[in-house]
Amino acid sequence: MLFFINGILVTLLTWALQYFIFIQFADRDSWGYALSTAIAFIVVLIINFLIQRSLIFKQQGLFRKYLLTDLFILLLVTILAPVCRLLLSAVITPEIGDKGGFLMAGLIASVPSFIIKKMWVFDGLGKAYARD
Numbered sequence: 001m002l003f004f005i006n007g008i009l010v011t012l013l014t015w016a017l018q019y020f021i022f023i024q025f026a027d028r029d030s031w032g033y034a035l036s037t038a039i040a041f042i043v044v045l046i047i048n049f050l051i052q053r054s055l056i057f058k059q060q061g062l063f064r065k066y067l068l069t070d071l072f073i074l075l076l077v078t079i080l081a082p083v084c085r086l087l088l089s090a091v092i093t094p095e096i097g098d099k100g101g102f103l104m105a106g107l108i109a110s111v112p113s114f115i116i117k118k119m120w121v122f123d124g125l126g127k128a129y130a131r132d
Contacts, residue, residue, distance in 0.1 A: 003056050003114050010051070011106040014044045018102045028098065030082040037081045037102050041074045057122035065121045073113045080105035 018040035025032035049066050053059065085101025092100075 003052070003118075004110065006048075006051055006056055007110045007113070008107075010044055010048050011103065011110070014040045014106065015103045017043060019099060022098070030085070033082050033085055033098075033101065034078050037078050037105075038074060040102075041070075041077060045070050052117065052122065057117070059122045061117075061122040066117070069113070069116045069121055072116070073109050076112070077102070077105045077109045080108060084108075 018036050021039055022028065022033055022036035025036070045067070048070075049061075049063060052066075053061050081102045081104075083101075084104040085097045087097070088100050088104065089097025
């Protein structure tokens with residue numbers, strides 16, 4: 001449960017940063033949205049690793065496995081965010097799409113993120129291959 005609470009807080013922090021970066025672009029198109037998503041995601045990556053290592057899983061974990069996992073999640077969110085933005089824009093309003101597309105994508109991606117980190121980075125298979 002703590003993982004998901006942290007995930008929500010980190011997602012909200014990343015969302016605020018992503019939206020701030022996005023509104024700096026003159027052309028607020030899907031490419032700018034995807035780029036601002038990637039930049040915000042990368043900024044929060046190291047902070048979240050430290051939080052998960054010390055508070056969530058309470059295990060060392062290998063940073064390179066964490067990085068690989070987050071790169072996969074980054075790609076997933078970067079692909080999902082513009083799609084979610086367009087969906088929310090079509091169903092609700094363009095403003096809600098701009099503000100909520102990334103948030104929706106981040107929440108969707110939190111499930112595979114938890115499973116991979118639990119099983120591979122901080123526990124389970126991660127312990128078996130600690131020499132990697």
